[in-house]
Amino acid sequence: MIRRKFVQLGxxxxxxxxxxxxxxxxxxxxxxxxxxxxxxxxxAADVAATPPEGYPAGSGQNCANCIHYRAVDAGFGTCALxxxxxxxxxxxxxxWVKQP
Numbered sequence: 001m002i003r004r005k006f007v008q009l010g011x012x013x014x015x016x017x018x019x020x021x022x023x024x025x026x027x028x029x030x031x032x033x034x035x036x037x038x039x040x041x042x043x044a045a046d047v048a049a050t051p052p053e054g055y056p057a058g059s060g061q062n063c064a065n066c067i068h069y070r071a072v073d074a075g076f077g078t079c080a081l082x083x084x085x086x087x088x089x090x091x092x093x094x095x096w097v098k099q100p
Contacts, residue, residue: 028078031085038093041081047092055092064089067097 031038033045042052047062055061063069068080069087076086081095 028084028086030076031079031082031087035082035085037082041093041095043082043087043091043093045088045091048090052092054094061092061096061098062089063087063091063093063096065099066095067099068095 031043031045033039033043035043037043042054044050044052044055047055051057063077063079064071066079069077069089070079071077071089072086075089077089079085079087081093
């Protein structure tokens with residue numbers, strides 16, 4: 001990942017984390033794949049079923065093992081890159097970063 005893109009994603013994630021809405025995560029709507037940010041980051045709700053362009057095949061990357069993801073239940077969680085929405089655990093986007 002080039003340095004500029006890393007800084008942009010990091011800044012967006014930090015801003016999103018600070019501006020998260022105060023309502024329970026269970027009541028958040030599911031992120032539509034047509035959302036402009038989802039389109040820009042090539043979000044796929046189920047990366048195994050429909051891997052987007054740029055997905056590193058065989059890597060095992062998905063939302064559930066990304067640093068930006070926080071589980072809400074077995075199938076959904078919140079993501080710092082998509083504030084105000086729930087994302088699918090088996091999803092993926094270009095902002096994926098491995099959990100430490």
